[in-house]
Amino acid sequence: MTGLGDVGLQLDDQLCFKLYAASRVVIRTYKPMLEALGLTYAQYLVMLVLWEWQVQPPAQPTLKALGQRLQLDSGTLTPLLKRLEALELVSRRRAVQDEREVHLTLSEQGVALQARVMPLKMQLLCQFDESELLELEGLRQRLDRLLKRLESVAE
Secondary structure (H helix, E strand, O other): OOOOOOOOOOHHHHHHHHHHHHHHHHHHHHHHHHHOOOOHHHHHHHHHHHHHHOOOOOOOOOOHHHHHHHHOHHHHHHHHHHHHHHOOOOOEEEOOOOOOEEEEEEOHHHHHHHHHHHHHHHHOOOOOOHHHHHHHHHHHHHHHHHHHHHHHHHO
């Protein structure tokens, strides 16, 4: 194993490339499940947050709060939300007291869609044995720590 000081400018030595490539493969792996739901990966991420908010709502379920949670700007989120609204999964409404504030809610269809996700997600997970699932969980925890560290450096 080499130290970070030994890492050159070879593509395969770049953590950023490994994360990028892994992300693309994960998204490609999710594609059949998401096609069955009629969602893109980005729309799925939005729905995950909105389903979370059904259980534990934020102080303000707004576009701004969603952007903070997903680390996306409103210019990226607005078209996603418009498509989800066209699919009748989400509704957006401007706050009465401040029209710049957009509040988000799930429609009945958006709430119902959640029940269709778990069986499809379980099909994905069935491709892994127990030790691989434990390894993936460990990786997720390490990535959480890495993200927190990188965010603190980026501030």
